[in-house]
Amino acid sequence: MFDAFSSRILDIFDRLRRSGILKESDVDNALREIRIALLEADVSLEVAKKFIVDVKEKAVGRNVIQSVSPGQMVTKIVHDHLIDLLGESRPLVVAAKSYKIMVVGLQGSGKTTSVGKLARLFSRQNKKVVTSSTDIYRPAAIEQLRVLSSKVDGTVFAPSHDRVDEICKSALKTLENEGADVLIMDTAGRLHIDEVKMHELQQIRQIIQPDEIFLVVDVMTGQDALNIAKKFSGDLPISGIILTRVDGDARGGVALSMRAITGCEIKFLCTGEHLDSIEFFHAERIADRLLGKGDIVSFVKKAQTHFSEEEAQKTVQKMQSGTFTFDDMAAQIEKMSQMGGLKTILKMLPQNRELNKLIEANGVSDNMITRNLAIIRSMTKKEKQNYKLLNGSRRRRIAAGSGTSVQDVNRLIKQYEGSLDLFKKMRKNIFGKNLSVSGR
Ligand SMILES: Nc1nc2c(ncn2[C@@H]2O[C@H](COP(=O)(O)OP(=O)(O)OP(=O)(O)O)[C@@H](O)[C@H]2O)c(=O)[nH]1
Ligand SMILES: [Mg+2]
Known part of the structure; x- marks a missing residue:
């Protein structure tokens, strides 16, 4: 997702490091180029501007020009600011039994697949999971989640019904009867956010009383993704965002601006259709990747699952x-x-x-x-x-x-x-x- 952005930033820093002694104009030029890189990655003008002003303030304040290796100093300052921009997230802790998660988002954003991925993630932590779907509108939707759930060890798919409220009640009952650790509730997607959809989500929320509401956002939808997230988080207490299709060639702006624009934490990144293609979001590791430092921790984790x-x-x-x-x-x-x-x-x-x-x-x-x-x-x-x-x-x-x-x-x-x-x-x-x- 960040390929183009990352290679531009690396080029800028390469030049900066090579120039040895830096003049203030060198730093100014580099910042101007970083601003362009941010804009080209689809970061909004307002967010890009603020980023550059903040970095510049730090850079001047720390007398970067006189420091031993000015290029590295600027890299460090940008790295720290990228972490701030991406925003570190609180880890997801399933503290008590019967932890309830509701998953919402627009049609086709990847909700159902994400429910399957979350179930797999919890199951690997030896948690017993119950899944359920309130998507009564698309005939194959409930079957889709049932099939996905059957691929995850020990996961129980709650019995289905015709009405949304009945499905919610049945899910809660299954959660209790199974003595399960986590309930993950899938919801129907709509092409646009409308009153009817919001009303239904509120109804589900009332019955389920979820501990977390995760909003699933497809990064390929670019700037729209941010508007969607803003709208959802205005109507529901979104506790975390799951970014999907991070494996595609989206330009990264959604991830870079999400926290600044919505104030919501990004919790997970989904990198493919496979149930294992999900990872916790770590701002620092992404900043490391962006600046070419590699992400050994994620590499080892990935290797361990395979x-x-x-x-x-x-x-x-x-x-x-x-x-x-x-x-x-x-x-x-x-x-x-x-x-x-x-x-x-x-x-x-x-x-x-x-x-x-x-x-x-x-x-x-x-x-x-x-x-x-x-x-x-x-x-x-x-x-x-x-x-x-x-x-x-x-x-x-x-x-x-x-x-x-x-x-x-x-x-x-x-x-x-x-x-x-x-x-x-x-x-x-x-x-x-x-x-x-x-x-x-
Ligand atoms: N490449 C890629 N494909 C994904 C990812 N997440 C989901 N998909 C695919 O996107 C398509 C739609 O995913 P679903 O999980 O059915 O989306 P949904 O939001 O539940 O869709 P509705 O229920 O119709 O609203 C499927 O073909 C998934 O395999 C991802 O992270 N990367
Ligand atoms: Mg679905």
């Missing part, structure tokens, strides 16, 4: 014992694409222009990764376990079967041999020669 401790252990053991096969390689490639592919992973790591150049020069891309997976899938079981079988004719067959070229197959085998070599060296240097296969 790679279990046990799997990691198994891979290490295979590396130690020299039995790392093409099957293992394919499994790793698959995990990587589940994590969002190379681009997502690289974005979370500290920006290293050298590494990026190297990757570009070697043509490493998600395409190549998919190609490698196709090649491995075209191997027979025996070939996967013993790559030495892969003679010329077998390589030609695999290339034809995977729609690639023999050169592609050769390259992958070379890469695999390289990994085996590396593991061998690691075994000698790190694990010691006498280490047994099981790593005892």
Whole structure:
């Protein structure tokens, strides 16, 4: 979402750092460029102006021009202000049993999917979840949530009824009967906010008495998203915002202006259609990402949801014992694409222009990764376990079967041999020669 904004800001700071001694006019120029970057990211003029005035005040006050590394000092000040602008959120704590959450938003904003994602999130924290939907207007809506809920371990979908008030009562009853920790109530979306919709939401709120009301906002709707949020938060006590389609190419202005414009906290970012594609919003981590410092914490968290401790252990053991096969390689490639592919992973790591150049020069891309997976899938079981079988004719067959070229197959085998070599060296240097296969 922040790609263009982030790369502009990085360029500005690159120039600033390179210039060594800064003149006041250098800082002024940089601030002017940051203002343009903010506006191009769809941040409103008023918010962008205030941002620049605040940063300038700090920068002048701290005698940045005379400081040891003025470029870094300005970076630090902008970083701190970005955190303020994005606004840090209170963590979501499900303190008591029977915690109730109501999810509202415009049609198609991603409410139902977000209910499923929240259920998955709570379920991973060993909370028992009840879901329910008051969307009686779209025939498939209730079924959609029932199906999503069935994909989340231990989640109970409350029995449905014809009327909104009956559904609410049934949900509360299920929450009590199941002794569940959390109820998440989905609501119907409308194309526009109207009196009828607001009245219905108020009615649901009265019966449910939610602890939290989350507003789901699609960042792809740009400036409109802010107006929608303003309207909703005027009518309902919104306790948090869930931003969806953060994985798309929206320009980031919605996230950057939301707090300043509505005063509401952003609680979650949704980054895809998959139930695991949700993360807590952390202003500091996003500011880090924007300024190229990487977001190691989110990277590790993401990795943890896709790679279990046990799997990691198994891979290490295979590396130690020299039995790392093409099957293992394919499994790793698959995990990587589940994590969002190379681009997502690289974005979370500290920006290293050298590494990026190297990757570009070697043509490493998600395409190549998919190609490698196709090649491995075209191997027979025996070939996967013993790559030495892969003679010329077998390589030609695999290339034809995977729609690639023999050169592609050769390259992958070379890469695999390289990994085996590396593991061998690691075994000698790190694990010691006498280490047994099981790593005892
Ligand atoms: N790329 C992407 N797609 C999303 C995200 N969240 C939801 N979607 C997709 O957006 C579409 C609409 O999502 P829903 O959850 O049905 O939206 P809704 O707000 O419940 O829609 P209504 O009930 O019709 O108002 C679905 O195809 C989802 O898979 C997201 O974060 N990223
Ligand atoms: Mg829905």
